Amino acid sequence: MARVVVVGSINMDLVTLAPRFALPGETILGDRFLTVHGGKGANQAVAAARLGADVALIGAVGDDVFGTQLHDGLTHEGVSTEHVARIANGSSGTASITVAEGENHIIVVPGANAQVMPAQIERAQSTLASADAILVQMEIPLESVEATLRIGQRLGKPVILNPAPAQKLPMEWLKLARYLTPNQHELAILLGADASEDFHALMQRAPAPVVLTRGGEGAWYRESGEPVHQPGFEVKVVDTTGAGDTFNAALAVFLHEGLPTAVRKACAAAALSVTRLGAQGGMPTRTELDAFL
Ligand code: RIB
Numbered sequence: 001m002a003r004v005v006v007v008g009s010i011n012m013d014l015v016t017l018a019p020r021f022a023l024p025g026e027t028i029l030g031d032r033f034l035t036v037h038g039g040k041g042a043n044q045a046v047a048a049a050r051l052g053a054d055v056a057l058i059g060a061v062g063d064d065v066f067g068t069q070l071h072d073g074l075t076h077e078g079v080s081t082e083h084v085a086r087i088a089n090g091s092s093g094t095a096s097i098t099v100a101e102g103e104n105h106i107i108v109v110p111g112a113n114a115q116v117m118p119a120q121i122e123r124a125q126s127t128l129a130s131a132d133a134i135l136v137q138m139e140i141p142l143e144s145v146e147a148t149l150r151i152g153q154r155l156g157k158p159v160i161l162n163p164a165p166a167q168k169l170p171m172e173w174l175k176l177a178r179y180l181t182p183n184q185h186e187l188a189i190l191l192g193a194d195a196s197e198d199f200h201a202l203m204q205r206a207p208a209p210v211v212l213t214r215g216g217e218g219a220w221y222r223e224s225g226e227p228v229h230q231p232g233f234e235v236k237v238v239d240t241t242g243a244g245d246t247f248n249a250a251l252a253v254f255l256h257e258g259l260p261t262a263v264r265k266a267c268a269a270a271a272l273s274v275t276r277l278g279a280q281g282g283m284p285t286r287t288e289l290d291a292f293l
Contacts, residue, residue: 004048004252005131007058007121007148008041009113009139010074010084011093012066013241013279018100030098036278037073038095039113040137040164043242043279045079047249048135051269052286056080056131058124059140060112062090067112083124087112093139097241099277104241108139108165116140118147129155133178133252137162142169149176158255161208162248168192177208181248187212203227211263213247215240218267221259230263233271233292242279243270250289268293 018030037046045057057079061067063086070092074081091111098105121128121144128134128148134157136148145161152159158178163169166186174180180190187202187210188195203210203222211221218232250266257265269289276282284292 002053002253002256003130003132004045004053004249005056005058005128005134006041006045006048007116007134007136007140007144008044009039009093009108009110009137010042010057010059010061010070011039011095011108011113011139012070013038013095013097015097015099015241015278018098021098021100021105034278036281037070038242038279039070039093040139040162040245042070042074043245043283044135044137044162044249044252045074046077046280047242047246047269047273047283048253049078050283050285051250051253051289053253056083056127058083058116058121058127060085060087060090060116060120062087062092062112064091066092066094083120083127085112085115085120087115090115099239099241102237102240104239106241110139113140116144118144121147121151125151125155128152128157131157133157133255134159135162135248135252136160137164138167139165142167145169146173149173152176160248160252162244163190164244166190171207175207179211179251180206180208181211181213181251183213183215183244200227211251211259213244213270215243219247219263221263223259228260230260230267233268235271235275237274239277239282240274242283243274245279246270246273246283265289265293
């Protein structure tokens with residue numbers, strides 16, 4: 001069983017389903033509202049656990065009602081919460097999500113996620129040392145993203161950096177990642193490049209191997225030489241929220257089977273995840289993934 005440690009955000013997702021997106025200044029009627037568990041870190045942890053990995057999450061929630069629900073949800077999914085801090089007088093992270101026209105718009109308010117500092121990650125060193133793969137995203141302070149990369153390097157553990165939401169990062173940090181897993185838009189921002197630049201060229205320029213996600217088209221990966229294409233799997237799309245998180249989790253879980261196999265399984269898991277509503281709603285179990293493949 002793979003052991004995956006995730007460092008990242010935990011949010012309550014406030015999801016509105018609407019026939020279309022509202023324009024600035026406009027009010028429209030939506031179809032449905034739901035409150036579901038999310039946050040890139042928590043999503044990746046839950047997806048990895050459903051795929052059969054032994055998973056620990058390093059993160060934080062507030063001491064509000066959402067915090068209790070999010071904490072209990074992680075425990076219920078079998079994710080170790082030993083390193084999930086409860087921030088006194090703090091609010092849990094939230095994401096206001098509108099799903100319309102097969103797309104989503106997301107606004108994240110970090111709340112307790114902003115309190116995930118390097119010292120907390122250092123304290124979890126023995127947990128990180130037990131990992132086969134470490135996953136980190138960018139909804140926590142950037143200094144903590146850096147700390148995760150440096151600790152991973154020190155411990156000789158592969159760190160997968162999912163640079164979302166994207167920001168430009170120092171090349172020196174990126175070199176510490178075993179894999180970078182952006183989409184095309186995120187890769188351009190990460191490297192401070194022009195968004196119109198060919199993604200093959202951007203992949204060649206990145207200072208660490210890139211596994212680039214392309215939605216329904218699948219993924220491209222490159223360790224050395226030319227980028228290789230893994231086509232996507234055709235499914236009926238209900239909600240794409242959390243597809244990237246499922247992809248990253250599967251990549252980490254199956255990395256020991258070699259990159260081509262891990263990317264293929266990650267594309268399949270991500271495809272399954274978009275067939276149901278909510279970031280965590282569609283994340284497949286190992287049995288579901290095996291049956292689909
Ligand atoms: O990647 C999807 C996630 O992004 C959502 O669950 C939301 O919480 C935001 O963090």
